Amino acid sequence: MNELAPTPGTGSASLTEPLWKIRWKLTRRSFAQSWEIFRESRIGMIGIILIIAFGIFGALWPIMINTVWDPMVYDPVVGFDPMSMHPSPPSAAHLLGTDPIGRDILAQLMYSTGREFLLGVLSAVITVVIGTTVGTAAAYYGGLIDTVFMRIADIILLFPFIPLLVVMGSMVKLSFLPFAVIMGVLGGFGGITIILKAQALSVSVRPYIDAARVAGGSDFHIIVSHIIPNVLPLSFLYMMFSVTSAILSEATLSFFGVLNIDMSWGMMIHTADVAGYLFDFARYWWLWAPSGLAITLFCAAFYMVGRGLDEVVNPRLRKR
Amino acid sequence: MRRYVFGRVGQVILTLLIYITLVYFLLQAMPGDITMMYLSNPKIPQAAREELRSQLGLDQSLFIQYVSYMKNFFRGELGVSFSQYPKPVWDILMEKLPRTFVLFLTANILSFYIGFVLGKVIAWRRGKIIDHAATVVGITFWTAFYPLLALVVIWIFAYNLKWLPLNQFIDPRLWTAAPFTANQVFGNMVCGAAIVAIGIFLIFFYLLRGLKPSRRSRVYAWSATAALIAAVVFVAVRKGMLIYIWDITRHMILPVLTLTLINFAGTMLLMRDSMLETVQEDYVLAARAKGLPDRVVRDRYAARTALLPTVTSLVLSLASSMSGGMVTETMFSWPGLGQTLFTAALANDYPLATGALAFTGIFLLIAHFIADILYAVLDPRITYTGQSGI
Amino acid sequence: MDTLLRLEDLTMHYKTKAGWVQAIDGVSFSLNKGQSLGLVGESGCGKTSIAMSLMRLLPNNAKLVRGRVLFGGQDLYALSDEEIRKLRWKKIAMIFQAAMNSLNPVYSVGNQIIEAILTHEPETSEEEARERVKSLFELVGIPAERMGHYPHEYSGGMKQRAVIAMALACRPSLIIADEPTTALDVIVQDKILREIEDIRCKINMSMIYISHDVSVIAEVSDVVGVMYAGKLLELGPADDVFKKPRNPYTYSLMYAYPSILGEKHDLVTIPGEPPNLLAPPAGCRFHPRCDWATKECAKVEPVWHEIANGHYLACHNPIRTEAVKPCVEQVAATGNAQVAATGTVTEMHQVTAKGGDGNGASGSN
């Protein structure tokens, strides 16, 4: 079930090879095995392909703006095309049309992609680092630490993020990075701690942890080299789901105009909304469809990778 | 069981205290002191300021202020709204709470039920077309951009098909000559629905007990249900409320639909996974060996235990469902807690916004509590003795 | 006597990523009404697979390659899903290897048994069914008032008895007991074995008793079948097989230790490991481990044939006399080491037996 557990075969090898080398080999092997399983999951692979596609799309932005596109016209925030009526439907000059104030939709979409990656990954990494640390510590030490962090998690679970951030946003308009950090921290101390603690708990009672303890391993050593590697796959899984929730929250809050973010997929729809173009929903489709689709596809991609990983972490979900 | 419930109640109260404290500090931490805003708000007449000043304990130290805030909070004195001066925040929120409650409850029960049934069916037919299709649709809804989803729903049903009214809680044209206020009707509606729900539960609980309820008790149960519903409708007609109830119901359909669409997929996907695990249990194989019909094996064996983790995650996702509820209320101008919170926040009406935030929290806390108890009822393995939460 | 069950050349493979696992290969035997058959063999030799094919409860990746299962003259694999469903438990009931987990945790034990009765005998009222469960509980020695309890409130032994009671609920004509006592301590095990025997005689039911423990099989069966790597090597009346084993594998099972009936021991004391069923050895599957093996054994598969009344055998060099006991010295020499290694060998085998994880708990106690 967990590929990182010491396997009988490696005992003799340790006499001839340095420990780190064996560790590295084991890690690589377990990674290769996990990848084998992951590849079987069709949904996970679709997710990976989508993420790569988004990556390429986002990477095109600096290239386009430096070569093909005139920054005066195509800047996602301050650009303006004096040549036509706005919002203009898709044309040769603007493949996805322009928004109500004359900015190119495709440029906005591309520019935002990189930033969504940054937002999602940053907040997910914060979430997972905090969640893993706190969860393992709570499981390993128990007692007061456990109680305190679990109560905190309870309360955060109670906090409806969106209303909370709307209220906060009405006081201080959050900009991009603080928003990512807040999402990350709230996520990290929230539900993920409970889940990872449960996982760490199931590891920390396994006999080989006791063996390590008897053999005189320090707490830190045991946590880092025995418990965390076993919690990590699950952490990684929840990281994918955290990306999804961070992006969706950002989009929603941007849409309501309570964030201080100059451009994002949510902002694009917000722009169309405040200018009143969303009432004629079908006619001005290019104002909301590209960004709306991007949000859904992007979130779905990470979610699907998460589901694929689920089959790696949880063998009982596999077909056989 | 009783000890378990009491223990949980204790925890709930503790959590509530902490939560309100946090909301208070959030209020304090905001730039441009709240108290100054109170005092300098031009909408507030001079006379009221002195009263406010003493009520908030503005002259005292921070700690005293905190204590008096908490005291006031639990006395229901949440201050006065800026934007709807001089309406007390408490009154405004009490008016909105039932609407959110009904929307939230209806949509959550619906989405949980739909998610549960779909999840169980697609897991049972793993790898078939219906499984793939439902998974794709589920992921789409699960990761959809809520405001856009709401717009699509509005566009399809209200704008294009014109089946249902566009927005809001009621149709003003109908209500100008109405002998009731919308809240009266709504209150009656909620009471009626509650009576029907409890009645049906009791009827089915008492008449259809046991493994093999007789044909006769089945007939009794269904006719009793029909009679109950008929009686409630009859009362509504006698009171002359039916048409107004119908109006509110019509306005409820789209928000409920949207919120259900937002929420069902999470339950469905989870139920599917959970079920894929339980179908591998030995007792499911044993059930098949026992020659039980396929549906019985699926429903009473695989799905029944798969339900448990799904309920747990329902508890974990209540808050996010509340967030979805807020978006929905705002998009549909449904005058509930979420919409109030949102407009208050945008209007810098801090007392109302934080009051709504606090209410949302309390609301969720109670929902949590109920879901926890529900879980304990569903899982016979839970022992009620000396358990401390997680 | 009437034949109740007939297997004709039953061959079943599992599809896995690594290839086809040849779990059952050409197994034929028949069982009379009221008779009890003991199936013995090492872990992973296909005992559970046979049981599952008899219930037609094979997993999706299993494929019936050849052969028929005739129950009361009917081909089980020619029945419709609905017909086979009605036949299960009513005619063929089973006590699962993982008896501990074969009770649904969220319903009371009594109700689970009542449910089985009501499903197969719709005309029975709930009260009658409850009465019947009460007497079944008495029969297997559980206080009747525990009927309303949930499985987690039962001890391991009680669960085991409850599962036995459940198997008896519809008075089936055949019970398959797949290592029903492995998880229990020896005293309880003996008691339950005796109870099963009693009940079986009382209601004249046939039974297939599966175990890797020869002494247990000796206690409960009229007929003994010895399996090795998906094949039956020998089958015959218990007395014949135990006293005059003809197949070398049977022989080493019986005589690896001096007393059959006294001491209990695992099968893994035979040197070497059972073959990988993905690519079993050609010829006789036992030949790499067989002391009697000749060149022929590695090439030609021995034929399954009747050597005496009701005594069947597949072997090129059947043992004729009891004089030679080459195994004994060998075991004496390696015996201790083998016994010590037993646990490991079993575990290693389970690690290699991909996909068969449902049986994981069985091997070592």
Ligand SMILES: Nc1ncnc2c1ncn2[C@@H]1O[C@H](COP(=O)(O)OP(=O)(O)OP(=O)(O)O)[C@@H](O)[C@H]1O
């Ligand atoms: N679902 C499956 N898919 C693939 N291979 C399987 C499956 N079930 C069992 N096997 C393989 O088939 C072979 C026979 O398994 P079976 O469970 O019948 O053995 P057994 O004799 O009952 O063993 P034990 O005494 O351990 O219960 C084993 O090699 C096992 O690995």
Ligand code: SF4
């Ligand atoms: S056929 Fe040959 S190898 Fe097989 S059991 Fe007989 S003697 Fe041994």
Ligand SMILES: [Mg+2]
């Ligand atoms: Mg078995």
